[in-house]
Amino acid sequence: MKKGLSDKVVGLKPSGIRKFFDIAATMKDVISLGIGEPDFDTPQPIIQAGIEALRRGETHYTSNHGLLVLRQAVADHLKWLYGIKYFAQNEIVMTVGVSEALYLVFTAILNPGDEVIIPTPCFVSYQAEVILAGGEPVEVATFAEDGFVPRIENIEAAITERTRVIFIGSPSNPTGAVYSREFLAQLADLAEKHDLIVVSDEIYDRLVYGVEHVCFASLPNMYKRTILLGGFSKAYAMTGWRIGYVAGPQEYVDAMVRVHQYTIMSAPTVSQYAALSALMIGEPYLQEMLAEYDRRRKLVYTSLNAMGLPTFEPKGAFYAFPDLRQTGLSDDDFCFRLLEEERVAIVPGNSFGFAGMGFARVSYATSYEKLEMALERMANFVRKLNG
Ligand SMILES: Cc1ncc(COP(=O)(O)O)c(C=O)c1O
Known part of the structure; x- marks a missing residue:
């Protein structure tokens, strides 16, 4: 039998997001800000x-x-x-x-x-x-x-x-x-x-x-x-x-x-x-979720900037994209260490193309309380990095 796979498929990079979350899944007490889906159930x-x-x-x-x-x-x-x-x-x-x-x-x-x-x-x-x-x-x-x-x-x-x-x-x-x-x-x-x-x-x-x-x-x-x-x-x-x-x-x-x-x-x-x-009939439910995302968006964007990670104000979707370059760590290192040391999962920016290098994706499709906790842990981590 001839063996082999399609060159097109072999050439595909495994998704950086998956790789990262497979590791996070093996750890206890992790707060994930990595997911790209609403935390709400369908109305x-x-x-x-x-x-x-x-x-x-x-x-x-x-x-x-x-x-x-x-x-x-x-x-x-x-x-x-x-x-x-x-x-x-x-x-x-x-x-x-x-x-x-x-x-x-x-x-x-x-x-x-x-x-x-x-x-x-x-x-x-x-x-x-x-x-x-x-x-x-x-x-x-x-x-x-x-x-x-x-x-x-x-x-x-x-x-x-x-x-x-x-x-x-x-x-x-x-x-x-x-x-x-x-x-x-x-x-x-x-x-x-x-x-x-x-x-x-x-x-x-x-x-x-x-x-x-x-x-x-x-x-x-x-x-x-x-x-x-x-x-x-x-x-x-x-x-x-x-x-x-x-x-x-x-x-x-x-x-x-x-x-x-x-x-x-x-x-x-x-x-x-x-x-x-x-x-x-979905409009009122959508508006309710939108208002909650907006509340979280403000928390995430102001907290990230306050901890010293410059972050552009997101205007849509449910993600923020902080700049990690001033920490001196690569985005992979930052995210892996944050996961290991503070149990917070965010996604290295290079998973989204070379222009994402040096950044990370923080999803705010997570409850306000969890976000507050995760941001506190992130602030700790950045403080430790700054010595
Ligand atoms: C920008 C963008 N497009 C498309 C999709 C795929 O969405 P779905 O297949 O659930 O409609 C996603 C999911 O994360 C997304 O973020």
């Missing part, structure tokens, strides 16, 4: 809608695109939020979270060697999904002094003959950056000038604090060249339901559905019903 009425769907016998496949009534609700929701109009029939497909949406979009549009420009630090799956689809990720560094918004000239400088896509993720995991309308308008001009597709991961669109989230597809002329990825995991605390969507021009959605029908068939039916309920 009860949404769970109830899922249970009722099962009791009604909604235990079968749906159409490959997903339930039409749900796609219509997603379309209505996007119209309500951003004034953008998608046709439920053929411009939206329900997916197994944004994770599957990433797989679909790159598999459907990339040819071998096509380049995808990705501002980093970024969510760990972006580069991997591009590589798995045969493309090449091209990282463009963003900097704390710019609030982790890319410099437009650096994006333009990264464009080559082979560039196919500019990928954006705003609000950002791991930095908490939210791209402004002005920046996105410049990006739109660039996409137009170089005739590029923009794939926009907007999974954190509802988690913004005092700033506007701009849906890239809603900018003038951008609908036709944007593929929008959205989901329910973060806003409605529904990570385990595994439900999200892609919206875009029919030509792209048709291609993605072709991949989806052979790999997934249809997103989980029970989760589609729960997602429908989230769109119908």
